[in-house]
Amino acid sequence: MDTETEKLKQARDEFVAQWGALGTQWGINRTMAQIHALLMTAPESLTTDEVMEELEISRGNAHSNIKELVAWGLIRSVVKKGERREFFEAEKDVWQIFTIVARERKRREIDPALAILNRCAEESEGIATPEGKAFHAQMRSLEDFVSFASKMSDRISLMKHGFALQMAAKLLG
Amino acid sequence: MDTETEKLKQARDEFVAQWGALGTQWGINRTMAQIHALLMTAPESLTTDEVMEELEISRGNAHSNIKELVAWGLIRSVVKKGERREFFEAEKDVWQIFTIVARERKRREIDPALAILNRCAEESEGIATPEGKAFHAQMRSLEDFVSFASKMSDRISLMKHGFALQMAAKLLG
DNA sequence: CTGATTTTTCAGTATTTACTGAAAACCGTG
DNA sequence: CACGGTTTTCAGTAAATACTGAAAAATCAG
Numbered sequence: 457m458d459t460e461t462e463k464l465k466q467a468r469d470e471f472v473a474q475w476g477a478l479g480t481q482w483g484i485n486r487t488m489a490q491i492h493a494l495l496m497t498a499p500e501s502l503t504t505d506e507v508m509e510e511l512e513i514s515r516g517n518a519h520s521n522i523k524e525l526v527a528w529g530l531i532r533s534v535v536k537k538g539e540r541r542e543f544f545e546a547e548k549d550v551w552q553i554f555t556i557v558a559r560e561r562k563r564r565e566i567d568p569a570l571a572i573l574n575r576c577a578e579e580s581e582g583i584a585t586p587e588g589k590a591f592h593a594q595m596r597s598l599e600d601f602v603s604f605a606s607k608m609s610d611r612i613s614l615m616k617h618g619f620a621l622q623m624a625a626k627l628l629g
Numbered sequence: 630m631d632t633e634t635e636k637l638k639q640a641r642d643e644f645v646a647q648w649g650a651l652g653t654q655w656g657i658n659r660t661m662a663q664i665h666a667l668l669m670t671a672p673e674s675l676t677t678d679e680v681m682e683e684l685e686i687s688r689g690n691a692h693s694n695i696k697e698l699v700a701w702g703l704i705r706s707v708v709k710k711g712e713r714r715e716f717f718e719a720e721k722d723v724w725q726i727f728t729i730v731a732r733e734r735k736r737r738e739i740d741p742a743l744a745i746l747n748r749c750a751e752e753s754e755g756i757a758t759p760e761g762k763a764f765h766a767q768m769r770s771l772e773d774f775v776s777f778a779s780k781m782s783d784r785i786s787l788m789k790h791g792f793a794l795q796m797a798a799k800l801l802g
Numbered sequence: 803c804t805g806a807t808t809t810t811t812c813a814g815t816a817t818t819t820a821c822t823g824a825a826a827a828c829c830g831t832g
Numbered sequence: 833c834a835c836g837g838t839t840t841t842c843a844g845t846a847a848a849t850a851c852t853g854a855a856a857a858a859t860c861a862g
Contacts, residue, residue, distance in 0.1 A: 464761045467752040471768070474745040480818095481737050483656045485850065497767060499760050504809080514852045519810065540860070541808060548767065550774040564654050572647040579640040587672050588637045594670060594721065595644070601723040608797055624781055653848095658820065677839080687822045692840065713830070714838060 468497050472511070483564075487513060488521040492530055495546035501534050503541050529556050551617035558613050566606045573599035641670050645684070656737075660686060661694040665703055668719035674707050676714050702729050724790035731786050739779045746772035 472493040479489025490511055495502060502510075508518045522544060525531040530553065533542045547553055577595035580588055612620060645666040652662025663684055668675060675683075681691045695717060698704040703726065706715045720726055750768035753761060785793060 460756050460758050460761060464753060464756050464758065464764060467749050467756075468764060470752070471745065471749045474749075478738075478741055478745060481656070481741065483654070487850080497764055499763065515809090516811080516853070517851050520851090523810090550770055554774065554778075565651075568651055568654065572644065572651060576640050576644045576647075579643070580637060583633050583637050583640075585633050585637065588633060590672065591637060591641060591670055597723055601727065604794075604797070605727075621777075624777070660820080688839090689823070689841080690821050693821090696840090 471497060485521070487511070487517055488524055491518070491521050492525055492546060495525075495531050495544060496548060498546070501536075501543035501545035503543055505541075507544075528560055549617075551620070555613040558609055562606060562609050566602060566609065569602050570599065570606060573602060644670060658694070660684070660690055661697055664691070664694050665698055665719060668698075668704050668717060669721060671719070674709075674716035674718035676716055678714075680717075701733055722790075724793070728786040731782055735779060735782050739775060739782065742775050743772065743779060746775060 472490050475493035476486045476490035479486055479492075482489070491507055494507065494510060504515065504518050504522060507513075507522065508515055511518070522531070526533060526544075529547065531544050531546045533544055536543055547556070573595055577592060577599055580592040580595060583589065583592065615623070645663050648666035649659045649663035652659055652665075655662070664680055667680060667683060677688065677691050677695060680686075680695065681688055684691070695704070699706060699717075702720065704717050704719045706717055709716055720729070746768055750765060750772055753765040753768060756762065756765065788796070
């Protein structure tokens with residue numbers, strides 16, 4: 457193996473390892489983030505066995521995290537003619553990745569928060585004591601804000617990359 | 630205790646419990662989120678002992694999570710004349726809460742990602758093989774996007790609530 | 803239908819993260 | 833500067849989360 461290929465391998469390995477560590481901070485498990493990094497930087501689609509070997513993880517672990525990534529839409533399975541096993545490749549478009557992650561986070565973080573706030577606001581609706589009114593007002597203001605953030609997130613995700621960028625340029629400029 | 634006060638207590642307890650559960654999804658530990666919820670909806674500032682009692686947690690746990698919340702800026706300690714112990718109260722302004730959480734997430738999630746991407750982009754700078762070029766390009770495009778997101782986040786956090794809202798209204802309209 | 807290959811499941815185990823409780827350090831007051 | 837109240841630390845333990853490996857189920861070619 458020549459020096460250049462060696463250097464690339466090193467850089468890629470580092471990326472996979474570090475991206476995995478970062479995943480933890482993002483509330484994504486290490487392995488899932490590593491597989492994602494591996495596939496994002498793979499020239500060709502990979503099989504489960506290749507993923508297992510590359511990351512030195514068990515079949516069960518590889519399998520479940522691959523499934524999870526497919527469920528998210530961050531990777532997809534591809535069929536190769538004459539091949540019985542599944543191959544996987546990653547979505548590489550950054551805007552696409554961003555919208556997928558945003559959608560997933562909204563589902564896990566924003567939507568449940570909204571549900572709680574709405575319920576607590578309802579439950580405290582008619583309470584006439586000063587404390588009751590204060591609590592209700594607080595729930596409503598949180599609800600309003602989170603609901604607003606939720607709508608914004610949806611709206612931005614639906615944009616085309618170019619349009620969002622343009623929008624943002626105005627905001628930054 | 631009359632019915633109204635009882636109902637309020639129930640609603641508030643539910644909020645604290647649920648917000649705690651939600652915290653987990655947000656990568657914040659349960660107790661920290663519960664203490665935050667408790668203080669956000671407290672009519673008066675509370676002592677460590679009151680937090681311990683209300684949430685039925687140990688002193689050590691209460692202490693360290695209160696400290697963490699203070700470090701984030703989501704709660705602050707207040708001194709009461711004639712009182713030796715510390716009291717704590719929560720930041721209640723939603724925009725303020727939002728910017729604090731955004732800042733913290735940026736620190737934990739965006740900044741490290743940028744560091745990794747930058748490093749891997751540098752390391753793969755001069756590699757002339759097609760794979761090397763592809764890898765480098767991928768790192769750069771991820772870096773560009775994350776760096777852009779980082780700047781956006783900063784910019785929005787610096788806005789006044791009203792201005793951000795106005796901006797967003799245009800976007801949503 | 804059979805046998806080989808591939809995928810899926812899951813009980814058991816390991817690792818990571820959070821919490822307890824008690825002891826130590828700190829701090830203001832008399 | 834000694835004492836009681838208060839805060840801080842941290843070793844040990846509990847709980848949550850992730851991973852392994854082997855067995856079961858599914859899939860497919862002949």
